[in-house]
Amino acid sequence: MEQRIDDYLTIALPKGKLFSLSTDLFEKVGITAEHMSEKSRKLIISNDAIKVRFIIAKTSDVPTYVEYGAADIGIIGKDVLLEAGQDVYELLDLGFGKCRLMMAVPRKEKRSCLTDYAHTRVATKYPHIAEKFFAQQGMQMEYIKLNGSIELGPIVGLSESIVDIVETGTTLVENDLEEIVHIMDVSARLIVNRVSFKLKFERIYGIVNDLKRILESGEGR
Ligand SMILES: Nc1ncnc2c1ncn2[C@@H]1O[C@H](COP(=O)(O)OP(=O)(O)OP(=O)(O)O)[C@@H](O)[C@H]1O
Ligand SMILES: O=P(O)(O)OC[C@H]1O[C@H](OP(=O)(O)OP(=O)(O)O)[C@H](O)[C@@H]1O
Structure with missing residues (x-):
């Protein structure tokens, strides 16, 4: 057309x-x-x-x-x-x-380094950006696409981490999550x-x- x-x-x-x-x-x-x-x-x-x-x-x-x-x-x-x-x-x-795209994980189960998350599951609205980013770090991950309330992923055992937008950080704090990697500014x-x-x-x-x-x-x- x-x-x-x-x-x-x-x-x-x-x-x-x-x-x-x-x-x-x-x-x-x-x-x-x-x-x-x-x-x-x-x-x-x-x-x-x-x-x-x-x-x-x-x-x-x-x-x-x-x-x-x-x-x-x-x-x-x-x-x-x-x-x-x-x-x-x-x-x-x-x-x-303005906000930032971050990888975050449950605060109490935080692993010692990023590569400890290789081959784990990431819940995200942004599987393409996340895949490209982690591939550049030499990490293969499994991406689970969600469309909202991404922070639920690790809480309910769907994933080990999330990649999502953080603005004030309130949603992470209220759900006991912690930013571990800054992927990009938005x-x-x-x-x-x-x-x-x-x-x-x-x-x-x-x-x-x-x-x-x-x-x-x-x-x-
Ligand atoms: N706190 C924030 N949370 C989410 N997006 C934000 C925030 N601050 C700024 N943004 C920017 O605003 C854009 C639109 O966010 P909004 O939440 O309105 O859309 P959406 O959640 O993708 O839409 P929909 O709910 O229809 O799927 C985001 O893509 C991002 O670039
Ligand atoms: O750092 P904060 O200021 O807490 O903002 C971040 C939150 O805002 C966005 O969710 P949104 O409001 O778009 O709802 P959603 O979960 O339906 O995507 C984003 O996905 C985080 O959940």
């Missing part, structure tokens, strides 16, 4: 933690639409005056909409972007949605469809520059 090209700019936004941070940032560069609310069940919202269309997607689907050109640009966490491995350009680190990124970047270059480049200006001035935080 061919990519639909029109004179609107279609922007894919993730529901959840990054939604209002994303709409706030776009608002600062004059890209808005009426009735933008995460609670709304309207999944596509247009502003005909500035020829912009927002699509409100499930977080993990944002890179898919952008890769296939159903959206020209999108906002997504670096964690989801790397895990998806989709073919899109990453244009800008937006500096919000923040929200602006991504762009490859064809759109060529065909709508001036418009996208203009928005990127406006966003950069806001971020550099500190107003975007």
